[in-house]
Amino acid sequence: MSKANDPSLRSWVTVKPESDFPIQNLPFGVFKTATGNARIGVAIGEYILDLQALAKSGLLDTVAFDKNLLSKDTLNQFITLGKHVTNAVRERISELLNENNQELQGKAELKSRVLVKQSEAQMLKPVYVPNYTDFYSSREHATNVGAMFRDPKNALLPNWLHLPVGYHGRASSIVVSGTPIHRPKGQTKADTDEMPSFGPSKSVDFELEIAFITGKPTQLGESISTEEVESHIFGLVLFNDWSARDIQKWEYVPLGPFLAKNFGSSVSPWVVTLEALEPFKVEGPIQEPAVLPYLKYGGKKNYEINLEVEIKTASGKSKIVSHSNFKYMYWNMCQQLAHQTVNGCNIAVGDMYASGTISGPEPDSYGSMLEITWGGKNPVQMPDGTERKFINDGDTVVLKGYAKKDGVRVGFGECSGMIIE
Amino acid sequence: MSKANDPSLRSWVTVKPESDFPIQNLPFGVFKTATGNARIGVAIGEYILDLQALAKSGLLDTVAFDKNLLSKDTLNQFITLGKHVTNAVRERISELLNENNQELQGKAELKSRVLVKQSEAQMLKPVYVPNYTDFYSSREHATNVGAMFRDPKNALLPNWLHLPVGYHGRASSIVVSGTPIHRPKGQTKADTDEMPSFGPSKSVDFELEIAFITGKPTQLGESISTEEVESHIFGLVLFNDWSARDIQKWEYVPLGPFLAKNFGSSVSPWVVTLEALEPFKVEGPIQEPAVLPYLKYGGKKNYEINLEVEIKTASGKSKIVSHSNFKYMYWNMCQQLAHQTVNGCNIAVGDMYASGTISGPEPDSYGSMLEITWGGKNPVQMPDGTERKFINDGDTVVLKGYAKKDGVRVGFGECSGMIIE
Numbered sequence: 001m002s003k004a005n006d007p008s009l010r011s012w013v014t015v016k017p018e019s020d021f022p023i024q025n026l027p028f029g030v031f032k033t034a035t036g037n038a039r040i041g042v043a044i045g046e047y048i049l050d051l052q053a054l055a056k057s058g059l060l061d062t063v064a065f066d067k068n069l070l071s072k073d074t075l076n077q078f079i080t081l082g083k084h085v086t087n088a089v090r091e092r093i094s095e096l097l098n099e100n101n102q103e104l105q106g107k108a109e110l111k112s113r114v115l116v117k118q119s120e121a122q123m124l125k126p127v128y129v130p131n132y133t134d135f136y137s138s139r140e141h142a143t144n145v146g147a148m149f150r151d152p153k154n155a156l157l158p159n160w161l162h163l164p165v166g167y168h169g170r171a172s173s174i175v176v177s178g179t180p181i182h183r184p185k186g187q188t189k190a191d192t193d194e195m196p197s198f199g200p201s202k203s204v205d206f207e208l209e210i211a212f213i214t215g216k217p218t219q220l221g222e223s224i225s226t227e228e229v230e231s232h233i234f235g236l237v238l239f240n241d242w243s244a245r246d247i248q249k250w251e252y253v254p255l256g257p258f259l260a261k262n263f264g265s266s267v268s269p270w271v272v273t274l275e276a277l278e279p280f281k282v283e284g285p286i287q288e289p290a291v292l293p294y295l296k297y298g299g300k301k302n303y304e305i306n307l308e309v310e311i312k313t314a315s316g317k318s319k320i321v322s323h324s325n326f327k328y329m330y331w332n333m334c335q336q337l338a339h340q341t342v343n344g345c346n347i348a349v350g351d352m353y354a355s356g357t358i359s360g361p362e363p364d365s366y367g368s369m370l371e372i373t374w375g376g377k378n379p380v381q382m383p384d385g386t387e388r389k390f391i392n393d394g395d396t397v398v399l400k401g402y403a404k405k406d407g408v409r410v411g412f413g414e415c416s417g418m419i420i421e
Numbered sequence: 422m423s424k425a426n427d428p429s430l431r432s433w434v435t436v437k438p439e440s441d442f443p444i445q446n447l448p449f450g451v452f453k454t455a456t457g458n459a460r461i462g463v464a465i466g467e468y469i470l471d472l473q474a475l476a477k478s479g480l481l482d483t484v485a486f487d488k489n490l491l492s493k494d495t496l497n498q499f500i501t502l503g504k505h506v507t508n509a510v511r512e513r514i515s516e517l518l519n520e521n522n523q524e525l526q527g528k529a530e531l532k533s534r535v536l537v538k539q540s541e542a543q544m545l546k547p548v549y550v551p552n553y554t555d556f557y558s559s560r561e562h563a564t565n566v567g568a569m570f571r572d573p574k575n576a577l578l579p580n581w582l583h584l585p586v587g588y589h590g591r592a593s594s595i596v597v598s599g600t601p602i603h604r605p606k607g608q609t610k611a612d613t614d615e616m617p618s619f620g621p622s623k624s625v626d627f628e629l630e631i632a633f634i635t636g637k638p639t640q641l642g643e644s645i646s647t648e649e650v651e652s653h654i655f656g657l658v659l660f661n662d663w664s665a666r667d668i669q670k671w672e673y674v675p676l677g678p679f680l681a682k683n684f685g686s687s688v689s690p691w692v693v694t695l696e697a698l699e700p701f702k703v704e705g706p707i708q709e710p711a712v713l714p715y716l717k718y719g720g721k722k723n724y725e726i727n728l729e730v731e732i733k734t735a736s737g738k739s740k741i742v743s744h745s746n747f748k749y750m751y752w753n754m755c756q757q758l759a760h761q762t763v764n765g766c767n768i769a770v771g772d773m774y775a776s777g778t779i780s781g782p783e784p785d786s787y788g789s790m791l792e793i794t795w796g797g798k799n800p801v802q803m804p805d806g807t808e809r810k811f812i813n814d815g816d817t818v819v820l821k822g823y824a825k826k827d828g829v830r831v832g833f834g835e836c837s838g839m840i841i842e
Contacts, residue, residue: 130551131593136676157674162617163608167676168589168683172552172767173641182642184764187584187713196583198713220594220685221603247764253578255557255588256677262589263764264641292608292619343605343668343684346593 002087002275004094007406011097012105013115015045020270020402020411023097026090027235027270027412028075031121038073038124042093043270043413046118049093053114059096059103063088074128075271076350079215079234086215086234087275123269125176126237127213127350132174133340134209134241134261134354135166137331139285141359144371149249161289164331164339166356169241170262174352177268177413180420181242183393184263188246201244203376203390204419206397208309208367210326211239211354212333213271220346226297229334232347235271238307238399238415239354242266245370245390267352268399268415276410280304280403282327291335294342301332307358307401309367314394317384321372324358324365326401391419423508423696425515428827432518433526434536436466441691441823441832444518447511448656448691448833449496452542459494459545463514464691464834467539470514474535480517480524484509495549496692497771500636500655507636507655508696544690546597547658548634548771553595554761555630555662555682555775556587558752560706562780565792570670582710585752585760587777590662591683595773598689598834601841602663604814605684609667622665624797624811625840627818629730629788631747632660632775633754634692635768642765647718650755653768656692659728659820659836660775663687666791666811688773689820689836697831701725701824703748712756715763722753728779728822730788735815738805742793745779745786747822812840 004026011023021027021043031048032038041048054060055067065085069077079086096104104111136142139156142165146155159165175181183204189196215234218224224232241261248260281300305326312318331339336353357367366372369390373379379387391397396418402411425447432444442448442464452469453459462469475481476488486506490498500507517525525532557563560577563586567576580586596602604625610617636655639645645653662682669681702721726747733739752760757774778788787793790811794800800808812818817839823832
């Protein structure tokens with residue numbers, strides 16, 4: 001395990017106990033300030049460490065790479081350098097921010113230039129996304145959806161326990177947290193209607209997901225084994241796979257979701273590296289029936305990451321509607337990427353692979369309004385007296401996530417989005 | 422209509438009657454030679470007009486744009502300039518290649534530098550593809566597949582006549598004609614098997630399609646009306662949506678095709694502009710029931726483009742297994758892109774939108790082996806005495822397409838790919 005993960009480390013930058021960004025995290029992101037260009041930074045407490053400015057000071061000279069890549073408006077080229085570089089940068093930053101290190105701490109003028117308040121920065125989408133896959137890997141979610149839409153007695157389809165079901169989503173409409181999402185218009189047809197009609201979706205929903213971002217590409221024809229997958233994953237983000245249930249219901253047979261999903265997906269701006277999450281690995285569920293050899297894996301491949309979903313109304317009232325956990329995933333990331341590539345499908349740097357809705361066993365851990373309200377039967381009571389079956393115009397949905405162990409909290413920050421007309 | 426389409430035009434470059442590339446076509450592509458860099462060219466007869474070299478000579482000075490974009494390894498930046506530039510370039514080239522024009526014809530040394538034999542060039546993938554959608558817009562194909570896999574009496578699903586069904590495909594695995602395709606491995610399960618098994622697909626198929634490439638982007642939240650679509654389409658290519666039927670059958674419920682398709686798709690290297698195809702527009706089929714207002718369109722939006730599929734065996738024998746036509750499409754490109762964006766989904770320059778398998782009404786016009794052999798029941802007899810239910814290792818599948826009217830043949834060249842282990 002990286003020494004940057006040592007729970008005893010403390011930074012000279014103030015980090016509040018409830019912060020997602022202690023010295024053990026050091027996630028990468030891309031930001032802009034009122035006057036400066038887009039550039040790469042690392043979150044620490046309430047600050048961003050500006051890597052472009054840090055590199056100019058010479059304090060990153062101990063890691064050899066093209067420092068111009070820190071002035072790009074996406075992480076893609078930086079990530080392409082490989083883990084031997086990106087991990088070395090994370091470890092060097094850990095040294096520089098350590099309370100016992102004076103190289104940066106001791107230089108007041110330099111500190112004021114390289115530390116930017118997060119409240120004064122605009123976060124950009126961290127990567128350009130060449131390809132996006134959405135999996136469907138929570139057994140609880142697949143069972144809930146199958147029970148509602150198909151048959152409660154045979155809720156899981158025959159293939160579900162044998163392979164991590166997935167489909168291709170739209171890469172172009174992935175946006176960074178904070179970007180408003182237009183309520184999609186489209187065709188819908190109630191079972192009682194003879195003909196479809198056109199108009200704004202009446203059932204816009206969130207889906208609580210985590211996506212991993214690949215950092216090492218493959219060529220067409222190559223496969224990645226479950227053992228090799230971790231070397232291909234740069235890091236993780238929170239992912240809201242916005243879904244219009246009424247559009248989805250009418251369009252999705254036989255080729256899957258299309259306009260019900262591609263009007264927007266929101267991601268959190270800070271990419272938490274796989275290395276920072278290493279201490280939070282846990283066993284996954286027992287997989288029965290046994291999976292085919294190419295899906296077998298060794299060791300702990302699930303992650304204990306607490307997740308929550310909050311709905312904030314236009315009137316400013318808010319309610320947490322779900323507490324879930326990434327540990328519930330039936331299919332883990334190693335199995336997902338091994339499956340995605342077993343046929344030779346090539347992967348690119350910056351690709352996003354989302355988990356699918358992460359639902360736990362109890363209703364308060366379900367990861368979508370569809371499940372929480374059980375298809376609208378049990379509306380959520382909001383603190384302002386209104387109720388929600390789905391998401392209203394003016395509502396903001398906020399996903400949060402963090403792992404915690406040995407007094408260290410490694411988190412993702414927020415992934416938020418407001419639905420507008 | 423562009424004067425570059427005038428059927429009476431003749432070029433001083435020899436163009437054989439069966440050539441796809443007369444002076445009325447002038448499709449754009451990207452090529453490389455043994456010594457030179459990747460650069461943009463235009464096909465004329467058996468030659469490529471090297472636009473990088475032409476620009477250096479000053480003969481493109483009449484059209485104002487950044488000539489450095491002609492030295493890129495994709496068309497994306499050139500296309501981004503807009504139709505007022507790309508059409509002006511096509512029209513200028515039409516002038517320069519006209520038998521009555523001496524500006525280039527009269528300069529032997531320059532001619533030898535700007536005309537490259539196609540046989541001495543390597544064609545590259547013409548665009549970087551940020552997003553790829555595959556539609557399912559041939560009524561005959563959807564009916565055939567529905568009859569085989571579901572219910573012959575209700576072959577079309579309820580939504581099919583109301584919207585152009587589509588799904589997102591994998592952009593990373595789109596390759597240029599001539600690139601070998603690895604037979605995919607994956608999970609399959611016969612109805613009679615209790616458990617799935619893993620191995621090479623036993624039913625690799627082609628799908629005869631045409632894809633359009635977008636040249637004008639939109640922002641998230643914007644829609645494109647059917648009237649506006651043509652201004653967003655740069656041009657068309659032949660598209661082979663390789664499919665592994667046995668993998669598809671097991672994986673595709675409920676979220677659509679995934680590993681059955683993303684192991685590779687082949688495209689022809691020359692992008693035939695929408696303007697070059699203007700003379701070949703024809704009426705589409707009557708759509709009954711009437712479509713919703715956002716899918717209504719005026720004028721002729723189908724295209725009469727003859728299509729054929731040839732299988733060449735490893736032993737060198739070949740057979741044409743399908744003659745189809747792009748005119749059979751039930752849903753046209755204007756309806757497809759209007760549907761894709763009606764919910765606000767944003768489009769990018771270089772996106773590919775494929776038609777779905779183009780099948781005609783008769784068995785010899787079906788666009789896939791699945792349909793031609795009716796699920797393997799009627800194998801194709803090959804001239805070497807072997808038979809085919811699907812595609813064997815060592816077989817090359819060649820798609821061809823051309824439109825013809827008033828003695829002018831505007832074609833796409835070839836889209837070929839060999840299946841290898």
